[in-house]
Amino acid sequence: MSCHEPAGQxxxxxxxxxxxxxxxxxxxxxxxxxxxxxRLTGLRAKxxxxxxxxxxxxxxxxxxxxxxxxxxxxxxxxxxxPVSPDEQVVSDLLEGKMDGVEPPDAAIVVCDATTIERSxxxxxxxxxxxxxxxxxxxxxDELAHRGGFIDKEKMENILxxxxxxxxxxxxxxxxxxKGLLRDPMAxxxxxxxxxxxxxEQAAWIDSVLEAISHNPPAGHKRTxxxxxxxxxxxxGVLFFFLVLIIFFQIIFTLATPLQDYISGLFDAxxxxxxxxxxxxxxxxxxxxxVFAGVGTVIQFLPQIILLFLVVSFLENIGYMSRAALVMDxxxxxxxxxxxxxxxxxxxxxxxxPGIMSTRTIPSSRDRIATIMVAPLMTCSARLxxxxxxxxxxxxxxxxxxxxxxxxxxxxxxYFLGAVSAMIVAAILKRTSxxxxxxxxxxxxxxxxxPGIRLVFTQCWDSSKYFLRKAGTIILxxxxxxxxxxxxxxxxxxxxxxxxxxxSYQLExxxxxxxxxTVEPVFEPLGFNWEINVALIGSLTARETFVATLGxxxxxESDDDVSSVGEALQAQTNPDGSPMYPxxxxxxxxxxxxxxxxxxxxxxxxxxxxxxxxxxAFAFTYMxxxxxxxxxxxxxxxxxxNGS
Amino acid sequence: xxxxxxxxxxxxxPAVMRWVVxxxxxxxxxxxxxxxxxxxxxxxxxxxxxxxxxEQVIVTDGELRVRIPEQRQWRDIAGNLQGSLSKHLxxxxxxxxxxxxxxxxxxxxxxxxxxxxxxxxxxASHGGKITLDSVVDSVVTVxxxxxxxxxxxxxxxxxxxxxxxLRENYPEIKQVRxxxxxxxxxxxxxxxxxxxxPFIS
Numbered sequence: 001m002s003c004h005e006p007a008g009q010x011x012x013x014x015x016x017x018x019x020x021x022x023x024x025x026x027x028x029x030x031x032x033x034x035x036x037x038x039r040l041t042g043l044r045a046k047x048x049x050x051x052x053x054x055x056x057x058x059x060x061x062x063x064x065x066x067x068x069x070x071x072x073x074x075x076x077x078x079x080x081x082p083v084s085p086d087e088q089v090v091s092d093l094l095e096g097k098m099d100g101v102e103p104p105d106a107a108i109v110v111c112d113a114t115t116i117e118r119s120x121x122x123x124x125x126x127x128x129x130x131x132x133x134x135x136x137x138x139x140x141d142e143l144a145h146r147g148g149f150i151d152k153e154k155m156e157n158i159l160x161x162x163x164x165x166x167x168x169x170x171x172x173x174x175x176x177x178k179g180l181l182r183d184p185m186a187x188x189x190x191x192x193x194x195x196x197x198x199x200e201q202a203a204w205i206d207s208v209l210e211a212i213s214h215n216p217p218a219g220h221k222r223t224x225x226x227x228x229x230x231x232x233x234x235x236g237v238l239f240f241f242l243v244l245i246i247f248f249q250i251i252f253t254l255a256t257p258l259q260d261y262i263s264g265l266f267d268a269x270x271x272x273x274x275x276x277x278x279x280x281x282x283x284x285x286x287x288x289x290v291f292a293g294v295g296t297v298i299q300f301l302p303q304i305i306l307l308f309l310v311v312s313f314l315e316n317i318g319y320m321s322r323a324a325l326v327m328d329x330x331x332x333x334x335x336x337x338x339x340x341x342x343x344x345x346x347x348x349x350x351x352x353p354g355i356m357s358t359r360t361i362p363s364s365r366d367r368i369a370t371i372m373v374a375p376l377m378t379c380s381a382r383l384x385x386x387x388x389x390x391x392x393x394x395x396x397x398x399x400x401x402x403x404x405x406x407x408x409x410x411x412x413x414y415f416l417g418a419v420s421a422m423i424v425a426a427i428l429k430r431t432s433x434x435x436x437x438x439x440x441x442x443x444x445x446x447x448x449x450p451g452i453r454l455v456f457t458q459c460w461d462s463s464k465y466f467l468r469k470a471g472t473i474i475l476x477x478x479x480x481x482x483x484x485x486x487x488x489x490x491x492x493x494x495x496x497x498x499x500x501x502x503s504y505q506l507e508x509x510x511x512x513x514x515x516x517t518v519e520p521v522f523e524p525l526g527f528n529w530e531i532n533v534a535l536i537g538s539l540t541a542r543e544t545f546v547a548t549l550g551x552x553x554x555x556e557s558d559d560d561v562s563s564v565g566e567a568l569q570a571q572t573n574p575d576g577s578p579m580y581p582x583x584x585x586x587x588x589x590x591x592x593x594x595x596x597x598x599x600x601x602x603x604x605x606x607x608x609x610x611x612x613x614x615x616a617f618a619f620t621y622m623x624x625x626x627x628x629x630x631x632x633x634x635x636x637x638x639x640x641n642g643s
Numbered sequence: 644x645x646x647x648x649x650x651x652x653x654x655x656x657p658a659v660m661r662w663v664v665x666x667x668x669x670x671x672x673x674x675x676x677x678x679x680x681x682x683x684x685x686x687x688x689x690x691x692x693x694x695x696x697x698e699q700v701i702v703t704d705g706e707l708r709v710r711i712p713e714q715r716q717w718r719d720i721a722g723n724l725q726g727s728l729s730k731h732l733x734x735x736x737x738x739x740x741x742x743x744x745x746x747x748x749x750x751x752x753x754x755x756x757x758x759x760x761x762x763x764x765x766x767a768s769h770g771g772k773i774t775l776d777s778v779v780d781s782v783v784t785v786x787x788x789x790x791x792x793x794x795x796x797x798x799x800x801x802x803x804x805x806x807x808x809l810r811e812n813y814p815e816i817k818q819v820r821x822x823x824x825x826x827x828x829x830x831x832x833x834x835x836x837x838x839x840x841p842f843i844s
Contacts, residue, residue, distance in 0.1 A: 157652040191660070192651050192721035200729055203646035207665055211650065 021184050022070045022102070026090060026126055027110030028119050029076030029360075030445050032138035035168035036110060037073040040178065044461060045073060047454070048315035056356070057089055064181040072104060075359070078118065080125045085367075086359040094129060106132040106184035108177070113143040113150055113165070114446065116213060120205045124194035127159065132187040134162045134180055141167045142446070146220060151212045158208055160190030169451055220446040227322065227444070236326035244414065247310050249407040251383075255302035256391060262302070263563060266295025270554065281486070288555045289482030290475065296550030296564050297470050297543040300384040301463065307380050308462040309455065311349045316450030316458075320345065321442050334422050335429030337361070338442060340370040344421060347377035348414075349462065351601045354379075355608055365435040369428045371605055372618050375596050376421035378414045380466065381542040385592050386413055388546050392565035393585045417593045420625070469541060477544045481537050482551060484511035503556050506530075525591065525630040526584035526638075528573065538597045545597075583637040587630035594626035647732045651725055653717075654708075658698075659811070660717060662707045662725070668732055671702035672814030673740030683738045687727035696720055702740040703814040747778040750813055754783055757808055773805075776822055783809065783819045 025033045034047045034054050041060030054075045061068045074093065075086035082088040089098075096103040109126050111119035116137070126133055137150060156163045162180055166173030180187065194204050230236045270291035277283035314320060320342050328338030339361050347354030354374045361367040378386075387410070394406050429435075485506050492504040506512050507529065514536065515529030522532055530552050538545035546564070553567035571579040596602065596619050605615040648665040675681045677698050680689040684700065691697040696715065701708040709724065711717065732738070754775050766773055776784040785805065806819040 154652070157654065158650055160653055189718075191653065191717040192725050194650070195725070195729060197646075199646040200733075203648040204650050207648035207650040207663060210648070210665065211652070211663060 020068055020070055021106060021181075022072060022104045023106045023108060023181060023184060024072045024074055024093065024104035025108050025110055026074055026094070026122065027076060028078050028112065028115070028122060028443075030443055031076060031110045031112040031119065032168045033076065033110045034073055036108075036136060036138065036166065036174070036177070037071055039168060039171055039174045040071050040181075044457060046458065046461075048320070054086075056086070056359070057093065062178065062181060064178045066182055069181050069184075077122065079121050084360055084362040085364075094126075094131075104131065106134075106187070109133060109135045111135060111137050113137045113140045114146065114148065115443070116150060117205065117209055118443075120208060121201065123159065124196070124201055124204065127161070127190055127193045128196055130189075130193075132184045132189065134164060134177075134187060135159060136177060137163065137165045138168050140165045141170070141172075142448070148213065155208075155212045158211060160188060160192070162187060169454070223318075223444075223446040226447055230319070230322045231325060233326065233329065236322065237330075240323060240326070243310075243314070245403075245407070245411055247307075248410045248414070249402065249404065251303050251306060251387065251410065252391065252396070252404065252406045255306050256387075258302035259299045259387075260563070263295065263299035266291045266299065267563075270295070284486070284555070285479070285482055288551045289478050292550045292554035292564075293478030293482070293547040294470050294475050296388075296546045297384055297474050298467065300387060300543075300546075301466065303383050303387055304380050304466050305459060305463050307383065308349060308459040311346075312455045312458045312462075313450065316448070316455060318445045318447045321444050324442055325444065334426040335434075336366050336369060336425055337363075340366055340425075343370050344374060344377050344418075347374040347379060350379050350381070351375045351377065351598065352604045355601070355604050358608065363435055365429075365433040368609055368614065369425050369433045371608055372428060372614065373421040373425045375598065375601050375618065375622065376417050376424065376594065378417045378593070379542075379598075381598065382413075382592050384543050384546045386410055386589065388549075388565060388568075389585050389589055392568055393580065393582065413589060413593055416590070420594065424621070470543065473541050474543050474547055477537055477540045478547045478551065481511060481533065481544075481548050484514075485509045485533070485551070485555075499556065506552060506555065521627075524634065525587040525627070526581065526634045527587070528579060530579070531584070531588065535591075535597075540597075540599055542592065542597045545592075582641055583634045586637045587634040590633040591626045591630040594622050594629050596622040646729070649729065649732070651721065654811075656710075657717075658713055659708060659710045660721060661709070662728060664705055664707065664728075664732065664738075667705070668736075669702065669707060669738045670704050671706075671740055672704075673702040673742040674814065675700045675702070675740065675742070681740055683736070683740050685727040685731035685736075687723060691720065691724070697724075701812070701814050702738065703810065707738070708811060708814075745813065745815060747781065750781065750783065750809075750816060751775060751778040753813055754778065754785070754805070754809060757805065758785070773821075781815050781817045783816055784822060785819065786822045 025037055027033045032047075034045050037043070037058070037060065038045055038047065040062040042062075043058075043060045045054070045058050045060075054073055056075065058073045060071050060073070062071050072093075074090045077087040077090045080091045080094065082091050092098045093101060094103055094107070107126050107129070109119070109123050111123065123135060135155070137152070140150070143150065150165075152163050152165055164173055164176045164180065166177065168174070195201050230239060270287035273283050273286040273291065277286065314323075323345060324338035324342045327341040331337055331341050340358070343354050343357045343361070345354075346357050351374045354377065355371050358367045358370045358374075361370060390406050390409050394409050397405050399405050399408055487510055490505055490508045492501040496504060507516070511533045512529060515531075515533040518532050518536070519527075519529055522535070527535065530549070534545045534548035534552075537548045549568065550564045553564050553571065557567040557570060568580055569578075573579055602615045602619060605618060606612060609615070647668060650663055652661050652663060654661055673681070675684065675692060677692055677695050680692060681700075684692075688697065688700065692700065696711065697709055697720075698712050699710040701710075707728070711720065758773055758775060772788040774786045774788065776786045778784075783805075806816070809816050809819065
């Protein structure tokens with residue numbers, strides 16, 4: 001859910017004789033490979049309780065007694081006969097078909113103890129490869145809890161390779177795995193491999209299961225109970241919307257007070273600079289460019305953390321598969337399948353991992369359609385823009401009981417984005433990306449209460465990404481925009497007040513000139529040159545929009561204005577009319593629902609579709625939609641307000 | 644097409660592997676030694692027995708236990724045996740082998756050897772003792788003394804252990820009973836008992 005690739009280190013290079021052993025983790029989706037990977041390497045690659053969290057291979061080092069080995073975490077796969085791009089990664093790597101990458105020296109097959117019957121095909125196929133292999137059985141605590149039992153010794157006798165039982169989340173048994181990793185070449189090899197002919201293989205699996213699982217696990221009671229509600233086509237969808245509505249309500253009730261506190265800190269820092277730094281331009285750069293710019297973005301950290309907490313919790317408890325199943329029918333109307341929904345839902349955090357997760361989608365046409373609409377899902381970067389304008393311009397009044405106007409408007413914007421994504425996908429799937437619907441299958445993992453630590457570390461990792469982005473891209477853009485707003489230095493006419501002189505400088509700067517040049521394009525949406533400057537800046541990242549407005553407001557406003565919101569409310573056009581009338585605010589919000597203002601997303605689209613054409617198409621159609629949407633919003637609100 | 648469910652297992656004895664076959668197509672008891680043949684076995688198995696590549700095949704219901712000579716490697720032969728067995732059974736052949744049961748006296752000697760040998764020290768370390776009571780019509784009865792007596796868990800464990808060990812070489816043994824046999828109602832404990840199994844190896 002964070003925008004960065006799973007943590008990992010560069011692969012070791014060097015001759016086969018001198019380099020350390022490379023060991024690959026292979027297993028069914030959601031078997032717990034990444035949890036084991038993190039335990040072995042001390043890294044924090046992303047995990048979740050739904051199939052398909054890992055879509056690419058990541059590499060890490062594990063210290064084992066007497067040295068280190070290199071561990072590769074691979075995407076989950078049910079067999080070595082791939083059906084989707086993420087599964088292709090596994091078979092290519094193992095069969096040595098990946099460019100410039102040797103096959104691993106040894107393999108760890110990770111099996112979920114509660115669904116061991118589905119893992120045995122893969123175990124058999126990996127044993128056939130002839131690599132040194134061990135089998136790790138995960139979630140044995142859950143198996144025991146559900147009254148199941150696997151005869152580990154029997155399994156070792158049958159497979160002819162070491163079998164280790166672990167509980168990845170608690171770390172039980174991980175030391176046993178580490179002990180074995182010391183010398184993969186010493187692992188016993190099976191004297192006879194399982195049959196590979198499909199009918200014989202199926203028969204082999206039946207026979208093995210009877211031998212090793214004295215008690216297959218009983219159904220998961222908690223899971224069965226919740227699934228009666230969550231997999232119900234109507235109740236399930238209602239529950240999904242309920243989760244979203246509650247979330248949008250608490251964004252304003254819980255996060256806003258914290259936001260005020262953070263923004264107060266940055267204001268104080270800015271004021272300190274203005275008062276104590278004697279060099280005027282430096283004081284302005286720090287106060288307006290850095291603290292007002294970046295600070296305006298960082299004050300939304302509470303909302304971002306809250307969003308990541310909700311997404312992380314839903315991902316880890318096992319809800320994502322259910323949502324995918326419930327939504328499969330709805331997605332089918334559009335021409336997509338349930339798995340596409342998971343990618344789109346992930347895009348609520350950030351479109352980059354959302355787009356990467358499309359690798360689990362078997363149909364390449366569905367995959368491209370999903371990539372094309374993922375940026376329409378409301379990502380966390382829009383949250384600062386939405387919350388700033390909604391908190392400033394929408395009254396916080398109760399509409400119906402505990403439902404308040406601000407939360408409902410936010411819900412409406414999310415809803416508009418999602419509905420547009422569906423409509424665009426439907427158009428794409430009926431025209432250039434037409435394809436037959438493949439049968440949908442996805443494992444429904446049992447509900448597992450995620451460890452608090454896990455949820456918080458994941459949330460913190462994602463939030464760190466947000467802060468890093470604020471400290472790099474957005475800081476860079478803010479400084480660039482500050483410079484462009486202050487050069488060339490112009491001499492204002494004599495008769496202006498101080499405040500007006502500042503405005504005059506900004507307006508006649510390079511940025512101001514650009515903003516005024518594109519005014520005819522955005523005039524129908526009610527955007528003035530200042531909004532245009534912020535809009536152009538926000539092409540790097542959406543948050544830059546509020547950073548730029550924060551800068552301009554801070555430079556132009558009186559000192560007694562305490563927040564960016566108040567400054568925006570106070571700003572007026574030269575003719576005295578408010579700079580942000582309702583029609584303009586509506587147009588800005590709608591524009592942000594559609595526009596693709598994120599270079600990271602464009603880059604990942606280019607990589608995942610392996611073309612320039614698709615990202616160019618996405619950027620263009622989203623800009624056109626944004627303009628038209630903004631224009632419609634402006635026109636309607638103007639008509640209603642009569643102004 | 645569906646195939647006969649079967650799989651191979653290594654055993655504690657590196658010279659012995661067992662093939663477990665489901666569905667009543669393998670029935671015993673029978674023993675075929677190197678140099679002998681049995682028409683029910685796959686032709687490749689008979690060739691291997693004739694050539695001395697296999698030392699002994701013991702057939703019980705649903706199981707073929709194969710011993711190879713010490714100097715040979717399973718790796719060289721297991722794949723062939725498995726392939727030919729699968730082909731043979733999936734062609735519709737049934738392996739039913741019945742060789743003459745050994746006398747109760749012979750079985751009694753074997754049980755006594757086991758109780759005196761591998762088992763004795765283990766049982767003694769638990770403060771117990773097991774003696775042979777009788778062998779009648781291939782049903783073995785043992786007597787639990789000392790700490791073993793009245794301990795349902797130990798009873799289940801030891802009975803199972805003796806039975807497994809004896810069956811490996813004497814498939815004709817029908818049952819192993821212990822006097823004061825109380826474990827008939829405590830089969831749930833057999834699970835725990837299995838964890839103690841290593842004593843027989």
